[in-house]
Amino acid sequence: MYNLNQFIDERNSELWNTLNSEFNIRIEPSKNQEYSCFTQNNDAILYVDENNICKDSFTHELLHIHLKEKEFYLGSSLKLTIAHSRILSRMLSEALIEHIGNCLDHLKMFEIYKNLGFRQEKFLLDFYDYKCTEFEINDLSRNYKIGNKINTNAVDFYIGKLVAILCDPNIENDYQKPLTILKKLDAKLYSIVEKLIEDTKSYNLNNEDIFVSYRDISNDFYSNLITWMKNNKIA
Secondary structure (H helix, E strand, C coil): CCCHHHCCCCCCHHHHHHHHHHCEEEEEECCCCCCEEEEECCEEEEEECCCCCCHHHHHHHHHHHHHHHCCCCHHHHHHHHHCCCHHHHHHCCHHHHHHHHHHHHHHHHHHHHHHHCCCHHHCCCCCCCCCCCHHHHHHHHHHCEECCEECHHHHHHHHHHHHHHHCCCCCCCCCHHHHHHHHHHCHHHHHHHHHHHHHHHHCCCCCCCCCCCHHHHHHHHHHHHHHHHHCCCEC
């Protein structure tokens, strides 16, 4: 049994109490020395690293549950929507869709996390990592097109890198050079991914308008990708 004072203080107590009124939350030891969470219906399990008791990491996982409380399921919506296209499903891997969903969740969580007063550098294990190496951007530049056709295999990597860069919470990382190259490689795809990020940022989690939904974001992304495909030759 854990002492809640190890994980809860005046910064996250309100969040904890709110979530406890909605979910049956259990705290269990992690098997891989990482903080994580699992939710199913109204049950939630928070896995904690017993060798690294950290309120910041605990709060990160609480915020994942908070998105469920707000019924924000953008990652799942993207997965279901992209599955409607056989070509897109082949072009964009399951790992990429998972990556996009996770990055977009983190976008919504990070502002709340910061406002609660937790340490930014503790938000992600790879907070200080530069999300695009020179080798990766050069490799992408060489392989993105085969003649005048876009290389299907490179599209997945392109989107994954651009999402990682645009969602990086560490503002000390300067991405001007790789972003310029990515934009030059495919300005239209760049703007589609950029719009996905901006739409997610501006989405109000407390929205109660039944005509506004996170599904609008995934549907727009899907429609824009379909148009992009029709306007390009794909190898």
